[in-house]
Amino acid sequence: xxxxxxxxxxxxxDSENAVFEQTIADVRNLIESNGYEVKKLDPWGRRRLAYExxxxxxxxxxxxxxxxxPDFIEQLQRHYRITESIIKYMVVNxxxxxxxxxxxxxxxxxxEVSNIEQGSEGVEK
Numbered sequence: 001x002x003x004x005x006x007x008x009x010x011x012x013x014d015s016e017n018a019v020f021e022q023t024i025a026d027v028r029n030l031i032e033s034n035g036y037e038v039k040k041l042d043p044w045g046r047r048r049l050a051y052e053x054x055x056x057x058x059x060x061x062x063x064x065x066x067x068x069x070p071d072f073i074e075q076l077q078r079h080y081r082i083t084e085s086i087i088k089y090m091v092v093n094x095x096x097x098x099x100x101x102x103x104x105x106x107x108x109x110x111x112e113v114s115n116i117e118q119g120s121e122g123v124e125k
Contacts, residue, residue: 002067004039004094007076010059012085013046020060023085027064030079036068039098054087065094 011023020043028038044061053059068076073091080089 002036002069004065004067004098005073005091006094006096007064007066007089007091009062009064009080009086009089010049010053011062012054012087013056013058013060015060015085019085023083024062026083027062027076027079030076031064031066031068031072034068034072034075036066036072038064038066040065056087059087065096065098 007027009023009027011020015023024041024043028041031038040063042063044063046058047061049057049059076091077089080086
């Protein structure tokens with residue numbers, strides 16, 4: 001049974017724009033090449049991290065809402081772990097409304113988003 005998921009991943013801020021674009025495209029292609037659909041894609045851009053992550057105080061945030069089978073989440077997380085440009089990530093069930101705009105990445109929301117533990121915390125299958 002397909003479900004909606006929301007993922008936020010943070011790209012190394014020292015990367016060039018081409019790396020940002022390629023990393024986003026790679027995640028999108030992974031989802032779509034497995035027969036699933038990206039419903040919304042929202043690159044938030046550079047934001048300050050709440051705490052240092054792998055020596056970085058900033059990161060390039062990307063929010064994506066997609067539809068997939070629960071088993072696919074493990075494959076996506078494996079992709080995040082082996083992609084050197086991704087310094088943090090999170091995948092959770094999407095509980096929002098796709099007809100409403102996604103939340104803006106305000107400075108006060110950045111702290112909450114950046115407290116992500118790398119791994120599968122918060123994922124319900």
